[in-house]
Amino acid sequence: MERTEKGPFLEVRVVVPPLALEAVMAWLWDRGAMGVQEDWPGLSDEGPVLSGDPREFSGTELTAPKDKIEIISFFEDIEQRDALCAELNDLLQDISQWCPGAAKATCKTRLLAGKDWVAMSRAHFTPTPIGRGLMVCPPWQRPPEGREVIWIAPGMAFGTGTHFTTAACLVLLEEALASREAARVLDVGTGSGILAIAALKLGAQVALGVDVDGDALEEALANAAQNGVLDRFTVSKALPDPLAGPFDIVLANILAETVVEMAFALRKLLAPGGDFIVSGIIHERAEWVAAAMADLGFAPVRELRDSAWVATWYR
Numbered sequence: 001m002e003r004t005e006k007g008p009f010l011e012v013r014v015v016v017p018p019l020a021l022e023a024v025m026a027w028l029w030d031r032g033a034m035g036v037q038e039d040w041p042g043l044s045d046e047g048p049v050l051s052g053d054p055r056e057f058s059g060t061e062l063t064a065p066k067d068k069i070e071i072i073s074f075f076e077d078i079e080q081r082d083a084l085c086a087e088l089n090d091l092l093q094d095i096s097q098w099c100p101g102a103a104k105a106t107c108k109t110r111l112l113a114g115k116d117w118v119a120m121s122r123a124h125f126t127p128t129p130i131g132r133g134l135m136v137c138p139p140w141q142r143p144p145e146g147r148e149v150i151w152i153a154p155g156m157a158f159g160t161g162t163h164f165t166t167a168a169c170l171v172l173l174e175e176a177l178a179s180r181e182a183a184r185v186l187d188v189g190t191g192s193g194i195l196a197i198a199a200l201k202l203g204a205q206v207a208l209g210v211d212v213d214g215d216a217l218e219e220a221l222a223n224a225a226q227n228g229v230l231d232r233f234t235v236s237k238a239l240p241d242p243l244a245g246p247f248d249i250v251l252a253n254i255l256a257e258t259v260v261e262m263a264f265a266l267r268k269l270l271a272p273g274g275d276f277i278v279s280g281i282i283h284e285r286a287e288w289v290a291a292a293m294a295d296l297g298f299a300p301v302r303e304l305r306d307s308a309w310v311a312t313w314y315r
């Protein structure tokens, strides 16, 4: 998320019901946000905590109220302050047609000095233990020993490990890889490359990261280099020809609609008995995705969920 130390930056905050989370976050990214964070109020006394705090899926009860989430976003262009708020309020009115609480949301803004932005974004990224043996860590931190470290410098591409959808994928990936030797992995919607890099560090033979966003692919390559796995990692803007397969594991942390749209093509790329790990699905879409996967012959192996998201490992 950190990109520049210049400033000032525009911070836009809005509190929404969980059902509106995905639509508002997608809109903020589309509107040009440099960074978008979720803060589940009450989760910690130490300032904002991202959804995906490891406590949510490593056993400690989530004590925060689950009916409201604050979305904090950052923009470079401070001139658009009023226009952005007006457009966001229009969006919330539209959303309130299917999510009544959204109409009550109000948008708050303030200007941040560049150093505040950098400090804020850095403060969010501390070494994060995930699953049985992984640790996601920004390069300026020193992680405790004992886990396989995935070095990720938070950039513009999605995938720092702190979001539940990513962390849940990592947990399931680690389990799927435990029973496979020299797996070939396809990571669709690779973003920062975090899932593919984790697969390679856990023993996968090769990984292909696919993303429609060319900037994300550059970041994924840089992260792969930082982790010493560049020689086994390739990237592409499009899905490979089925002849390039088969892959033993396919990972897709994308929106529900995209997963369902691509599932048929992805099945053709999977080896018989292959694993397909799907994340990024909001509760309301989970049954729909599961039905589409069942139609294609996939059976669920294991599921992880937090208060907003579902991740499922199919075979």
Ligand SMILES: C[S@@+](CC[C@H](N)C(=O)[O-])C[C@H]1O[C@@H](n2cnc3c(N)ncnc32)[C@H](O)[C@@H]1O
Pocket: 157, 158, 159, 160, 161, 165, 166, 169, 188, 189, 190, 191, 192, 193, 194, 195, 210, 211, 212, 213, 216, 253, 254, 258, 280
């Ligand atoms: C939620 S991020 C996941 C990033 C990372 N894999 C993770 O788990 O943290 C989704 C990524 O999918 C990419 N994406 C969206 N639609 C796509 C599509 N149709 N094909 C490939 N990538 C897509 C986006 O550009 C984004 O980088």
